[in-house]
Amino acid sequence: MSHVDLSQDPDALQRIFAGLRLAEPGEPVVAEPLPGGVSSGIYRVALRSGDWCVKQALPRLKVAKEWRVPVERVFHEIEWLRTAHALVPGHVPKVVGEDRATGSFVMPMLGSDHRNWKTLLLAGEIAPGVARQAGDVLGRIHAATADRPHVAERFDTGALFHALRLEPYLEEAARVHPHVADRLLELVARTARTRRVLVHGDVSPKNILVGPQGPVLLDAECAWFGDPAFDLAFCLNHFLLKAAHRPEDAARLMLCFQGFALAYAAHVDWELAASVDARAAALLPALALARIDGKSPVEYLGATTRERVRDGALALLAAPPAMLDGLAQQWTQEFKP
Ligand SMILES: Nc1ncnc2c1ncn2[C@@H]1O[C@H](COP(=O)(O)OP(=O)(O)OP(=O)(O)O)[C@@H](O)[C@H]1O
Ligand SMILES: [Mg+2]
Structure with a gap:
């Protein structure tokens, strides 16, 4: 799995969002980093189809003590989100799509009322x-x-x-x-x-x-x-x-x-x-x-x-x-x- 930061990889972003039919042909796909994540890259992607949130697992957590964990954990997160969304749909975001190559997934961006x-x-x-x-x-x-x-x-x-x-x-x-x-x-x-x-x-x-x-x-x-x-x-x-x-x-x-x-x-x-x-x-x-x-x-x-x-x-x-x-x-x- 590639560890290229998605925000630095316009081709991957384009491929992911076009593949999910969330970006129209030729529409620019730009990832705007959200504050907060210590273990992931988390970005907002604003498109004509809506406001999306893309999360990518990082190989090393941004904390003081050395702490490395496999990027594959993102696939367990996706599985948990899918399982829990089916049980309590209003209380867990829906996974709209995943990209195994970059270890990332897309969900709706929850608005400022959250x-x-x-x-x-x-x-x-x-x-x-x-x-x-x-x-x-x-x-x-x-x-x-x-x-x-x-x-x-x-x-x-x-x-x-x-x-x-x-x-x-x-x-x-x-x-x-x-x-x-x-x-x-x-x-x-x-x-x-x-x-x-x-x-x-x-x-x-x-x-x-x-x-x-x-x-x-x-x-x-x-x-x-x-x-x-x-x-x-x-x-x-x-x-x-x-x-x-x-x-x-x-x-x-x-x-x-x-x-x-x-x-x-x-x-x-x-x-x-x-x-x-x-x-x-x-x-x-x-x-x-x-x-x-x-x-x-x-x-x-x-x-x-x-x-x-x-x-x-x-x-x-x-x-x-x-x-x-x-x-x-x-x-x-x-x-x-
Ligand atoms: N779907 C979403 N809509 C809006 N904001 C979101 C969404 N997903 C995540 N965020 C925001 O981004 C922050 C970081 O997301 P998340 O906790 O999934 O990442 P993380 O890197 O694993 O975080 P950490 O390791 O710091 O707990 C959340 O606290 C939340 O404020
Ligand atoms: Mg968090």
Whole structure:
């Protein structure tokens, strides 16, 4: 697969959009970079046929610590988007076409009535209703794919999930904190062997646009048939981190936490909801620690808050609450304004 940046490759762009009959003969096809992507090139292409978004996987992630992953992950993202779009069409973009030669795909560009959820949360625009909807969407995707052998076959991506999630987050945190390494590696092992649903792998507010119909999930490069608790804990972690960052909004952010978890739990019918909850509660402190000392540290926390999150996460790892509810209460105590 070529690693030529699509924005520098007018012939490839022309070929892709003409092939999809989205560009008229002779119509110029120009890729305008969108801000944000650390793992991909992501561009807007405005044509007479409409406003399109093209995403191309990059061979190296744009983060400080060395982190290389195969470009083929884009094909898992395409598969996830297609599978999830069929289940929750209003909440996942439609894949309009793919180009194997450049490792890219085209989807409709969501308009200015869609706003990035992370941006909204960090600006204090915190709507627990959006969190409930997002938990509901995730729960529906998990429930509809649970224990489906044909989905499991298509997303047999354990090695990639390890390279993209378990290694850079949890194993890196284990290297930095040898005294809790055993616990972290136990969580890695349990997560890796729990294969029940179609996991998105990067359910973060950064990857969710909030539009008139509610949340739209993007960025499924880490898709894996695996542990539902990972998606649940991964998203809840963002509410914990933001609550630590913005004490004035902590109460509403913890309502998002609760709303997401409750709406999600309503769909759990492939195992006891309490079992997924307990695994998510176990993973959460590890993920919080990983966003301080892993390979993808959270960028918006000040030095003092970083220390407090690290200490809070280590305390929870040492004495883990059995369930998400207890964990949320402890975090609220720790970070009350
Ligand atoms: N279909 C779309 N319409 C409008 N904006 C989009 C669309 N797809 C992605 N974006 C915007 O581009 C940003 C980056 O997209 P995406 O998350 O898929 O790329 P990425 O490089 O994998 O990101 P990262 O690694 O930073 O999470 C999104 O946060 C979103 O704001
Ligand atoms: Mg993203």
